[in-house]
Amino acid sequence: MIPPLRVLVVDDDALVRAGLCMMLDGIHGITVAGEAADGDQVPAATDRHAPDVVLMDLRMPRVDGITATRRLRGRPRPPEVIVLTTFDADENILRALRAGASGFLLKDTPPAQIVEAVRRVAAGDPILSPRVTRRLMDRAADQAGAFQRARDALEVLSPRENEVVLAVARGRTNAEIAAELLMTVATVKAHVSHVLGKLGLDNRTQVALLAHDAGLA
Template identity: 70%
Template sequence: MADVIRVLLVDDDALVRAGLSMMLDGTGGIVVVGEAGDGREAVTAVDAHAPDVVLMDLQMPYVDGIAATRRLRARADPPEVIVLTTFDSDENIVHALRAGAGGFLLKDTPPGQIADAVARVAAGDPMLSPGVMRRLMDRTVAQTGAYERARAVLAALTPRERDVAVAIADGRANAEIAGALFMSVTTVKSHVSSILTKLGLDNRTQIALLVHDADLV
């Protein structure tokens, strides 16, 4: 059971939840452990089911997906969150990632890719739809002053930490970074932890955002 990925589905549409449950439950070591109909219920459901990954809709009553993501990621031992939505505006993408989401997918993403995203995010690797990543890069590079601010923040890193941060922004997993930079996976994890602490960030996706702001990839 150690390799099982426990997933919580959060969506105000019961049919969407049912479809996701049928699609994911038992696929690639994934077990759907619970459901919630809005962001408020999601917080209670996380307490009850202790999921590894939450698949989170954005537009929901009472508490929306971005607010719920922020609340969950602020916990001492938070679940990973993947936003799964039909609304891919630039504002939604940026706000969700700033709130701590480790992934952002559209609901028309093929089932196999959603399952793959769950596995990758559970392992600590960010997962964005290709179109989402492209739009995100375009937006961040265009923001006035973002380049200078990002470069100033990244100056706090050692050269090796900077190399790891750039590799993360390039979408590489820990094992890939270790091979490319000739270090152990344990050392990579140590560098990632140090980067998050030094920069006051919550996850790898936020590291990638900052590196893209600095136009280093």
């Protein structure tokens, strides 16, 4: 039997935590492994509960979600992180993605989409809320020198790896990339792994942001 996905819910609002926990605990194949009320509690909670996915609030009083996410990414075999925010213009979301989060959702996202997000990031696919993706990526591309730095970084990749990067930037899953580029899913996973290693990135979300900075998506 496949064990359920373990989720850690991190939010300083007790009502938000309770709502997320109640919603997720009623879903087959998902269990709420634990809760934390602030980013400073995340390391201990992660050690105690061994989550596969962390739902991370951005704005917390002692340690914010960006710092907590960055600290998690520096640990061995870290869980995937989905950051949560109330504001679609919050520029800290982009910083959280750069810190290693696998994506973000607005707190008013329908429950079914939150469940799908948990499953997708656990499977290695990023989740970016459609309402704010373009705005955040445009802001990243506007940063001075971002275009040239991204272009230079991608030059280390092979032509095939660049094709995979473009497909990742377009939001394709591994199966969709395999069908599009006529290769096996295992080969796609190998290419993605090589891309992450060559570029020094943590996940597919960061690959997509880099591709956008380079003007490829």
